[in-house]
Amino acid sequence: MSILVVGSVAFDRITTPFGTAERCLGGSATYFSVAASFFTKVNLVAVVGEDFTDQDAAIFKGRNINLDGLQRVKGARTFFWSGEYGFDLNVAKTRDTQLNVFADFKPKLDAAQAASDAVFLANIDPDLQMDVLRQCEKPRVVALDTMNYWIASKKESLTRAFQSVDVIVINEAEVRQYTLEANLVKGCRQILALGAKTLIIKRGEYGVLMITRDAVFAVPAYPLENVFDPTGAGDTFAGGLLGYLASCPEASDRELRRAIIFGSVLASFTVEKFSLDRLREITLADVQARYREFRKLTHFEDFTE
Amino acid sequence: MSILVVGSVAFDRITTPFGTAERCLGGSATYFSVAASFFTKVNLVAVVGEDFTDQDAAIFKGRNINLDGLQRVKGARTFFWSGEYGFDLNVAKTRDTQLNVFADFKPKLDAAQAASDAVFLANIDPDLQMDVLRQCEKPRVVALDTMNYWIASKKESLTRAFQSVDVIVINEAEVRQYTLEANLVKGCRQILALGAKTLIIKRGEYGVLMITRDAVFAVPAYPLENVFDPTGAGDTFAGGLLGYLASCPEASDRELRRAIIFGSVLASFTVEKFSLDRLREITLADVQARYREFRKLTHFEDFTE
Numbered sequence: 001m002s003i004l005v006v007g008s009v010a011f012d013r014i015t016t017p018f019g020t021a022e023r024c025l026g027g028s029a030t031y032f033s034v035a036a037s038f039f040t041k042v043n044l045v046a047v048v049g050e051d052f053t054d055q056d057a058a059i060f061k062g063r064n065i066n067l068d069g070l071q072r073v074k075g076a077r078t079f080f081w082s083g084e085y086g087f088d089l090n091v092a093k094t095r096d097t098q099l100n101v102f103a104d105f106k107p108k109l110d111a112a113q114a115a116s117d118a119v120f121l122a123n124i125d126p127d128l129q130m131d132v133l134r135q136c137e138k139p140r141v142v143a144l145d146t147m148n149y150w151i152a153s154k155k156e157s158l159t160r161a162f163q164s165v166d167v168i169v170i171n172e173a174e175v176r177q178y179t180l181e182a183n184l185v186k187g188c189r190q191i192l193a194l195g196a197k198t199l200i201i202k203r204g205e206y207g208v209l210m211i212t213r214d215a216v217f218a219v220p221a222y223p224l225e226n227v228f229d230p231t232g233a234g235d236t237f238a239g240g241l242l243g244y245l246a247s248c249p250e251a252s253d254r255e256l257r258r259a260i261i262f263g264s265v266l267a268s269f270t271v272e273k274f275s276l277d278r279l280r281e282i283t284l285a286d287v288q289a290r291y292r293e294f295r296k297l298t299h300f301e302d303f304t305e
Numbered sequence: 306m307s308i309l310v311v312g313s314v315a316f317d318r319i320t321t322p323f324g325t326a327e328r329c330l331g332g333s334a335t336y337f338s339v340a341a342s343f344f345t346k347v348n349l350v351a352v353v354g355e356d357f358t359d360q361d362a363a364i365f366k367g368r369n370i371n372l373d374g375l376q377r378v379k380g381a382r383t384f385f386w387s388g389e390y391g392f393d394l395n396v397a398k399t400r401d402t403q404l405n406v407f408a409d410f411k412p413k414l415d416a417a418q419a420a421s422d423a424v425f426l427a428n429i430d431p432d433l434q435m436d437v438l439r440q441c442e443k444p445r446v447v448a449l450d451t452m453n454y455w456i457a458s459k460k461e462s463l464t465r466a467f468q469s470v471d472v473i474v475i476n477e478a479e480v481r482q483y484t485l486e487a488n489l490v491k492g493c494r495q496i497l498a499l500g501a502k503t504l505i506i507k508r509g510e511y512g513v514l515m516i517t518r519d520a521v522f523a524v525p526a527y528p529l530e531n532v533f534d535p536t537g538a539g540d541t542f543a544g545g546l547l548g549y550l551a552s553c554p555e556a557s558d559r560e561l562r563r564a565i566i567f568g569s570v571l572a573s574f575t576v577e578k579f580s581l582d583r584l585r586e587i588t589l590a591d592v593q594a595r596y597r598e599f600r601k602l603t604h605f606e607d608f609t610e
């Protein structure tokens with residue numbers, strides 16, 4: 001089993017109340033790949049500049065990640081994002097964005113990438129998402145992420161992308177922005193009516209809601225005493241979710257629920273340190289141990305009559 | 306088993322995007338009593354004015370609610386609150402508050418009230434909460450609610466109240482306001498260190514978090530397609546929670562978790578119509594059926610290795 005991810009590999013400058021990390025590794029495809037590689041083989045498709053060193057690429061080494069699709073452009077610089085979090089760690093203020101090599105990113109898949117069993121279209125231009133999808137050969141599961149910028153600027157293209165995937169990973173505010181519906185559940189039903197089978201709503205520190213045609217599943221986030229840097233939590237979540245799902249024979253309701261827990265567990269590790277520093281340290285055994293903690297955290301019994 | 310509640314019985318004027326309800330029944334002790342009476346006998350202690358009619362009192366009739374402590378003051382008017390909700394139903398804007406009879410509320414418990422097995426001190430002046438508590442004879446469980454106003458204006462008195470109860474029911478913003486700690490879990494630990502055994506944090510549409518010295522339990526709210534009027538959700542939650550708990554031989558971790566689900570279920574009904582209109586209609590069987598829905602909503606299996 002393998003999963004293709006198309007997205008960004010970036011350098012971030014991050015300021016939180018606990019300090020600043022200069023030029024640390026970031027990008028949606030970076031977090032996604034590392035998280036997904038705990039469960040399945042990952043085909044990473046992204047672009048970096050000449051400033052991206054072998055030391056930077058070390059994060060991918062020794063993991064089940066195929067780097068054939070990590071293009072390095074000479075004489076150009078890697079995508080750069082700078083953000084700041086205040087007392088309330090839920091909201092990042094963007095201080096700077098430099099697209100650099102990412103401005104001309106137009107991925108061409110090779111045969112192995114195109115034959116991936118699952119596909120994750122990270123948060124990029126929806127026209128580019130569709131362009132990638134057209135190059136894929138009947139993947140079993142296709143998922144996408146998006147952001148407020150594309151909802152505001154490319155709604156028609158985004159709607160076509162929504163119509164073409166199985167799983168939409170999106171946050172609460174984006175559901176409301178896209179549908180103009182205050183009630184979240186009603187908004188989700190509107191988006192599902194476009195064609196996707198599964199809508200997975202990220203609610204940050206409040207957890208995750210899954211809505212399908214037949215079921216609703218809700219889970220809180222793992223309550224942490226030390227949230228250090230929320231950057232990458234959403235992409236880590238998607239990586240754990242879809243990596244696990246790609247490793248399953250089918251995306252049943254049972255496996256989707258487990259996949260959401262694995263995604264939530266991985267995201268809960270990401271936020272404990274800057275960048276991918278915490279993801280670097282952990283093993284599958286750590287992930288499984290926290291999965292069991294999640295079971296205890298959410299467990300309650302039926303009532304007795 | 307019996308539970309004493311001391312709080313407000315009020316008339317509300319409520320405006321939501323779906324309409325306005327004039328002079329409808331409200332008040333913390335009203336919602337609490339009706340919710341708790343599904344599980345145990347309730348001793349209601351509150352005060353109303355001459356404008357509170359037998360028709361208004363009908364909500365309590367046919368339920369397991371002792372009204373000996375519902376004092377009616379001649380020539381005076383009932384506590385009145387007017388609030389408005391916008392597109393985002395999570396936040397109420399207070400338009401008017403008229404304390405009326407509530408300004409001189411100084412409850413004296415009779416023998417039956419003082420002997421209640423459990424006590425809920427609804428959101429009133431913390432000095433009054435302590436005054437009531439001193440009149441009680443060794444209740445098995447004592448819980449309190451509070452609000453931002455008392456944290457700002459009577460923090461020392463509130464701290465004494467926190468030190469004197471077993472269960473604190475509080476919302477997220479109040480934990481942060483009281484402790485000045487951004488991280489919710491850390492803030493909760495600070496409050497627990499004052500002496501209470503159990504902290505139950507209300508997170509509105511995001512559910513509930515329970516923190517004790519030995520365990521953490523988190524549960525999402527029941528996702529509703531029709532949230533009509535959130536007024537009273539918190540007091541209904543507390544009523545279901547403590548009414549169920551008062552009916553149990555002990556407040557064990559297992560029963561606390563069930564109690565939180567029953568509270569969440571009852572609150573999910575309250576918000577479906579104005580005032581107590583939905584609570585009037587439902588039976589214990591409806592509550593139990595939604596409890597089972599809650600189990601399906603939150604269920605996930607252990608992973609297979």
